[in-house]
């Protein structure tokens with residue numbers, strides 16, 4: 001509890017990102033386990049060739065999900081310091097208005113400083129908790145392909161599980177007897193994949209629109225805010241306010257702690 005208060009927004013967001021990244025991959029493994037352990041022996045009974053065919057497609061999709069997820073996660077999104085190695089700091093004034101004081105370096109057009117990664121990212125799109133990395137110039141393609149293959153994967157599992165899920169829903173006695181305790185895992189996998197399919201499908205549509213318009217998420221939001229006169233979102237400020245309030249009411253806080261007015 002005490003340690004929580006010493007964390008800044010960046011630490012919190014990174015921890016949350018790691019939780020999402022590991023959690024997402026664990027759920028993928030659980031659904032894969034459900035396919036092989038609970039469903040495969042039932043739906044491909046007496047249809048061996050069809051089973052091999054469908055499973056090959058599923059494994060190809062699974063490989064692409066993991067590959068693009070890990071590439072998006074572990075590829076450096078792009079840093080101005082690497083891209084402009086020859087940059088001469090003495091000419092900083094030439095780039096007035098595009099200089100990052102936090103990095104003490106030139107900030108090219110479309111680059112933004114990420115408060116979680118604590119560095120500038122080339123053509124920054126957003127900081128994604130699911131890959132626990134910034135999405136920028138060098139890993140945008142991997143992120144886009146990751147969500148594309150996630151749609152394929154969740155669609156595949158939804159279609160494969162649908163007949164069994166429907167029989168469970170109808171309380172078909174033969175199916176219930178055949179799957180036994182695996183019922184819960186099948187229902188969980190079906191509902192999860194169906195929900196992720198809808199959510200990621202919408203996200204994929206949005207990112208396809210951005211690709212066509214050659215916009216990043218940041219640029220799209222800035223444009224929308226400008227058009228509709230909206231204020232920027234205050235996620236970081238909200239986090240600081242909640243943290244200060246918790247600190248204020250917590251019995252673990254020492255008496256010298258700052259008051260609420262620090263907000």
Ligand SMILES: [Zn+2]
Pocket residue numbers: 100101102103104112113114118119120
């Ligand atoms: Zn910066």
Ligand SMILES: [Zn+2]
Pocket residue numbers: 114115116117118126127133134135
């Ligand atoms: Zn970042």
